[in-house]
Amino acid sequence: KAAQNIESAFLFYSEEMNQRAKEHLRIESELRQALSNNELMLYYQPKVSLRSGRIVGAEALLRWRHPVRGLVSPGVFIPVAEETGLILDLGSWVLEEACRQVREWKDANLIMPPIAVNLSARQFDNQLPKRIAAVLERHGVQPDQINLEITESLLVRGTDNVIAIMNELVAMGMALALDDFGTGYSSLAYLKKFPISTLKIDRSFVIGLPYEENDCAIARAIVTMAQQLRQEIVAEGVETAEQMSFLRELGCDQLQGYLFSQPIPAADFAGMLREGKRLAFGNR
Numbered sequence: 683k684a685a686q687n688i689e690s691a692f693l694f695y696s697e698e699m700n701q702r703a704k705e706h707l708r709i710e711s712e713l714r715q716a717l718s719n720n721e722l723m724l725y726y727q728p729k730v731s732l733r734s735g736r737i738v739g740a741e742a743l744l745r746w747r748h749p750v751r752g753l754v755s756p757g758v759f760i761p762v763a764e765e766t767g768l769i770l771d772l773g774s775w776v777l778e779e780a781c782r783q784v785r786e787w788k789d790a791n792l793i794m795p796p797i798a799v800n801l802s803a804r805q806f807d808n809q810l811p812k813r814i815a816a817v818l819e820r821h822g823v824q825p826d827q828i829n830l831e832i833t834e835s836l837l838v839r840g841t842d843n844v845i846a847i848m849n850e851l852v853a854m855g856m857a858l859a860l861d862d863f864g865t866g867y868s869s870l871a872y873l874k875k876f877p878i879s880t881l882k883i884d885r886s887f888v889i890g891l892p893y894e895e896n897d898c899a900i901a902r903a904i905v906t907m908a909q910q911l912r913q914e915i916v917a918e919g920v921e922t923a924e925q926m927s928f929l930r931e932l933g934c935d936q937l938q939g940y941l942f943s944q945p946i947p948a949a950d951f952a953g954m955l956r957e958g959k960r961l962a963f964g965n966r
């Protein structure tokens with residue numbers, strides 16, 4: 683009887699794995715088509731200065747407009763793209779599109795804050811700085827106009843090679859931000875080895891502010907440490923005024939989250955920039 687249970691559990695499990703593998707394959711092949719069919723687009727989410735209340739940056743976030751499924755979120759397809767290596771083509775597309783867009787905005791006389799692009803650890807090879815420099819140059823975009831967001835997985839790989847590539851990017855005039863900080867395995871000792879100018883506190887620690895004691899302690903520790911290391915601090919996923927006041931009191935520099943804006947299409951973001959209104963206000 684027990685053996686039979688195990689057997690059926692196993693059958694069930696492998697059926698589920700089978701489904702998942704199929705889903706994976708489907709996403710992979712559709713994603714390849716998406717690239718050539720212009721189904722990808724970038725949305726932009728503002729970063730707001732706590733000091734001035736102004737938009738001082740934005741993060742470019744990939745969206746897939748699927749002909750049947752509608753808007754597919756990166757949580758679904760980025761992991762597949764990472765596994766298959768398709769992330770390299772996606773990553774190139776994102777960089778190209780962000781630079782094209784910045785160029786278009788500049789030509790329209792918009793005053794542009796830096797736009798951040800997410801980089802996968804897989805994009806980090808020796809040729810990366812040269813490839814990025816070529817894209818920037820092709821669009822006539824200055825290196826400080828594009829920031830790069832990387833994750834802790836890259837630091838944990840921690841080779842001299844990764845550090846050398848980062849140094850090269852910084853020497854070109856680009857700023858690096860560490861995304862999702864606190865969710866990975868990097869330590870204080872790791873942090874100072876890398877030329878990172880900004881830490882982004884992960885949303886999972888912002889959610890509980892200011893009511894969860896543990897989240898408050900973690901947020902406080904991260905901000906204090908970043909200040910010691912003279913790094914800028916951005917809090918992700920800020921949804922409430924209470925979270926904002928807590929982060930302001932900690933001395934956080936910038937906020938990003940639904941409280942100000944969700945990620946929005948390029949034209950809407952340009953509209954926000956043009957309006958130039960203040961999104962966060964003085965002391966409480």
Ligand code: C2E
Pocket residue numbers: 727742743744755756757760773776799800801802831861862885918919920921938939940941945
């Ligand atoms: P991320 O880089 O940490 O981006 C922030 C995510 O948090 C975005 O999800 C954003 O929509 C979401 N978010 C921002 N504010 C709030 C908030 O107040 N509440 C909530 N609930 N969520 C908020 P999104 O756009 O779904 O992207 C998810 C992840 O996919 C990104 O996390 C990033 O790791 C990855 N990703 C997106 N675009 C790219 C890309 O072009 N290249 C690479 N390699 N990864 C990307």
Ligand code: MG
Pocket residue numbers: 741800831861
């Ligand atoms: Mg990011």
Ligand code: MG
Pocket residue numbers: 861862882884918
């Ligand atoms: Mg993030």
Ligand code: MG
Pocket residue numbers: 861862884885918
């Ligand atoms: Mg995050």
